Amino acid sequence: MQDDVATLRRFNLAWSQRTGVLEHSFLGLGRPLAASRLLLEVGSSPDGASVLDLRTRLGLDSGYLSRLLRRLEREGLVLTEPDPADQRRRVASLTEDGRRELREIDRRSDALASSLLMPLTESQRARLAEALRTAELLVRAATLEIGEHPHDDPRVLAAVGRYVDEVADRFSDLDGGFNSPGALVDPGGRYLLALSDGVVVGVGGIRPTPMPDGSVAAEVKRMWVDPSWRGSGLGRRLLEALEQLAASDGHPAVVLDTNRVLGEALSLYTRTGYVEVPRYNDNPHADAWFRKALSPAAG
Amino acid sequence: MQDDVATLRRFNLAWSQRTGVLEHSFLGLGRPLAASRLLLEVGSSPDGASVLDLRTRLGLDSGYLSRLLRRLEREGLVLTEPDPADQRRRVASLTEDGRRELREIDRRSDALASSLLMPLTESQRARLAEALRTAELLVRAATLEIGEHPHDDPRVLAAVGRYVDEVADRFSDLDGGFNSPGALVDPGGRYLLALSDGVVVGVGGIRPTPMPDGSVAAEVKRMWVDPSWRGSGLGRRLLEALEQLAASDGHPAVVLDTNRVLGEALSLYTRTGYVEVPRYNDNPHADAWFRKALSPAAG
DNA sequence: CCATTTATCTGACTAAGGTCAGAGATATGC
DNA sequence: GCATATCTCTGACCTTAGTCAGATAAATGG
Incomplete structure (x- = not known):
């Protein structure tokens, strides 16, 4: 067990040093991380998401979330409208520009992941992917x-x-x-x-x-x-x-x-x-x- | 290759969601993350590290680093003295309190890693550790x-x-x-x-x-x-x-x-x-x- | 219909994280 | 020995991230 703890910590250090860049690349689009994450979350459901929903999913303060939404609205990436079923609620959805932006973020994340895999041989890539699949399954199992x-x-x-x-x-x-x-x-x-x-x-x-x-x-x-x-x-x-x-x-x-x-x-x-x-x-x-x-x- | 990219990204998402907590637990000691990281870095070399060294290793602005060091000094965790070989330079080293604090951070990180592994059976833990070892080796190989x-x-x-x-x-x-x-x-x-x-x-x-x-x-x-x-x-x-x-x-x-x-x-x-x-x-x-x-x- | 609850928003505030322009002291090249 | 470079520090400034206290409007229970 103590060995496994050490292995996990060693891995986590090596991994986060190399993929911290991946996260911060969102900032490369001139937007704070929180705003990018919000954009991702709004885009994750095709018909938009209620503000309430976003708040619980991202765990944000309502005031903070409101301001982040205003920012994305100003940038023309999302649109918020009152929910017809309950006028207190508002639902946020992506504009065409927002969807384009999301694709761009996706493309960049792909490119970064690719650049990490590039130096490996075909068989090494396959071994890495297999190891990551196993690790993901087990880590998910641990937090089920x-x-x-x-x-x-x-x-x-x-x-x-x-x-x-x-x-x-x-x-x-x-x-x-x-x-x-x-x-x-x-x-x-x-x-x-x-x-x-x-x-x-x-x-x-x-x-x-x-x-x-x-x-x-x-x-x-x-x-x-x-x-x-x-x-x-x-x-x-x-x-x-x-x-x-x-x-x-x-x-x-x-x-x-x-x-x-x-x-x-x-x-x-x-x-x-x-x-x-x-x-x-x-x-x-x-x-x-x-x-x-x-x-x-x-x- | 495209599949491997997707696997990597999926893993990274699942992993960072679960271990982001691990990073932020450093904050649990009432200290901003940057200060904790600096403490770790100072402690990583037994004879202390020059400010210049810390700056390049952590990639920080000299002004920012200076302030972080003052903070740790105020807390009594590090000591900075002029480098006898070059009086422009200063070397930072841990005090006894600083070493104690470092051990505490280490203990907490261990505890968090343990709590992640805890729900798994013995054989699952072994499989996870094996997968992480493989993944670490390959990821390191890719960034050699x-x-x-x-x-x-x-x-x-x-x-x-x-x-x-x-x-x-x-x-x-x-x-x-x-x-x-x-x-x-x-x-x-x-x-x-x-x-x-x-x-x-x-x-x-x-x-x-x-x-x-x-x-x-x-x-x-x-x-x-x-x-x-x-x-x-x-x-x-x-x-x-x-x-x-x-x-x-x-x-x-x-x-x-x-x-x-x-x-x-x-x-x-x-x-x-x-x-x-x-x-x-x-x-x-x-x-x-x-x-x-x-x-x-x-x- | 009125009190209460719910959902969102605005304003005021704080800490963290970080940049930039020098100041001051020390080392180095010529 | 002097100009220049190097190293660290302070002050001023900015954005990001986040909290908290209401204000406002709509829904809900009775």
């Missing part, structure tokens, strides 16, 4: 936020939708039951989202389910991990968080069904203490059923 | 400076010394000829250093050498790459730079001797166009001799 969200949160619905799309791809005979949006999430269930920089990269839910013996257990449903996040241990963390949720609801056990085609999932369950049990439901796409008892103290 | 330095530059002598130590380890019967410092570098030779952040990570030289056929060729001598830099392509780049140097001196060819024990070196030579030739000197530790003709236009 797993939290509960209401069943009707649009992000929950969207994530479950992606889960269903994937399942539908694997079991092509499956379509009927999933076509109505209401069937995707259970209003009686509780859902967790894994967010990385505000982007949903994983979802999972539990819902109370009657067992053949008359008891009620928490059933894990709709567990999905973004393809680019597989192998990062996120599935395991989601599962553990769901188990905690179930325990805090007083459930004696967690159950789930799966299909043996999904090898990774199967091995996750057995590795984390699940034991195979007889069929407890009539899901036609399942061919394996698991159960894990929860310690009553937990939660 | 290879340049000529006088044969009596102390850094050249030190680097050649390390080369000799290593050779002496491999050929234990070798000691006599190398013991006098003067024998290590040839005043008639030209030497290249590879510098990463000012640290020597490789060396190589050429010197005119008479060939059996009466012509004179440039002989590559004292080529050495820091162990942590092997596999980064540095050897090849040094060799190419030496060839350019030889060509600019008007030499028709580059020659070198080596020993078959040094497999990596051997394969570098054959890969880059060297062909084996008969013995051209009486080096008792060599058992292979190579030659590469230079195109007269080059240089």
Whole structure:
């Protein structure tokens, strides 16, 4: 661990010395860094962003943000108009000049990144890119936020939708039951989202389910991990968080069904203490059923 | 290449968002960032640093630097005294309090790096550290400076010394000829250093050498790459730079001797166009001799 | 309809970061 | 020994970054 800390710090020093330039190149366009960042943020959503939105995303004081916006307006790069739905709010969007400016910033950042890669051979570049991909995934994994969200949160619905799309791809005979949006999430269930920089990269839910013996257990449903996040241990963390949720609801056990085609999932369950049990439901796409008892103290 | 540029930029964004905090934690000690950086820089050399030195290393305006130093002096963290060798100059060094403060900054940086690694499993941490090591090596390789330095530059002598130590380890019967410092570098030779952040990570030289056929060729001598830099392509780049140097001196060819024990070196030579030739000197530790003709236009 | 809350903006203020023009002292070249 | 260059410092000045206290206008709850 101490070695890893030293490695991280050494890397960070070397990296920031070389890419600090990259950040400051925004200043090369004769604009303070904060203004450039704001321009980027306004441009990140195609239909503009509300001032409130920008404030939370950039973490700026409202007075400061207001002045920065005035500056970009004076430069003719953004346009702010009242929000028709709520006249107190204002939405900022890029002008044509603003979009051009954004492309220029993008071009410069690309050029700088290119100049850093240029001295390397093809195979070195590939090794570097691979290392950076790995490092990014793991650093994101380390700063992931797993939290509960209401069943009707649009992000929950969207994530479950992606889960269903994937399942539908694997079991092509499956379509009927999933076509109505209401069937995707259970209003009686509780859902967790894994967010990385505000982007949903994983979802999972539990819902109370009657067992053949008359008891009620928490059933894990709709567990999905973004393809680019597989192998990062996120599935395991989601599962553990769901188990905690179930325990805090007083459930004696967690159950789930799966299909043996999904090898990774199967091995996750057995590795984390699940034991195979007889069929407890009539899901036609399942061919394996698991159960894990929860310690009553937990939660 | 375009993909690699995008990967680099994505990584940089994710990384700087998470470690910007790390930088700003210096502010946590109630001191502006510039003052903390100055403190670090003063502390980096045990005997203190001249104001001139600090100015070039940090790239600061002399007036600004002066004020920052006064501030640290007021806080009792550094002490500046006139340089006995040149009374115009002043050298800044840490006080006992300054060293304590530096340790505190170090401790905090460690704690922050730890907190980033904490959520990861042991194996994830190891993977991340490995990726960061690779990325650091390659990024350093991309920003390496290879340049000529006088044969009596102390850094050249030190680097050649390390080369000799290593050779002496491999050929234990070798000691006599190398013991006098003067024998290590040839005043008639030209030497290249590879510098990463000012640290020597490789060396190589050429010197005119008479060939059996009466012509004179440039002989590559004292080529050495820091162990942590092997596999980064540095050897090849040094060799190419030496060839350019030889060509600019008007030499028709580059020659070198080596020993078959040094497999990596051997394969570098054959890969880059060297062909084996008969013995051209009486080096008792060599058992292979190579030659590469230079195109007269080059240089 | 009125009190309260919400969203944005303006004005006043502060610290940080940095530049520029000399002043003053010391070293160096001739 | 004198002109010139070098090194550090102070004073004046500027922009950037950010905070805080209201003012204003629109929405919301009752």
